[in-house]
Amino acid sequence: MSRTTKAASAASFLQNMKRGADAAVPAAVEPESSTTAKSASRPKATGRAGLKHIGGYFSPETVERVAVLRARLDLDNSELIKLAIDELYSREKAKRAFND
Structure with a gap:
């Protein structure tokens, strides 16, 4: 991704973050090459x-x-929440195993 594309993407992200919770958020527009790469890597x-x-x-x-x-x-x-829960569960399981 070029610097100008990253800068535009970052500016768009920050603009959307400043919006209120009620505001409708438009779907992100990605370059076609990154969309096909992402969809091919995910089941x-x-x-x-x-x-x-x-x-x-x-x-x-x-x-x-x-x-x-x-x-x-x-x-x-969903994937992010699952990863966080799995890591937290592993830590808690290890604590119990070592009686911490």
Whole structure:
């Protein structure tokens, strides 16, 4: 990604973060090459059958952290939450094993 594209993308991200929670957020426009690369690397979703939705209400600071992590790790919200839960569960399991 070129510097001007990154700068434009960063400016757009910051502008959207400043909007109120009620404002409609337009879908992000990505270059065609990055869209095809992302879709090829991810397995196709099998749908929501048998899955349970878990949600929450977060402060703007936490929402910003989630957005940054999603971008850096190239994960969607569900994948990011699963990763965080798995890591927390592993830590807690290790604490119990060592009686901490």
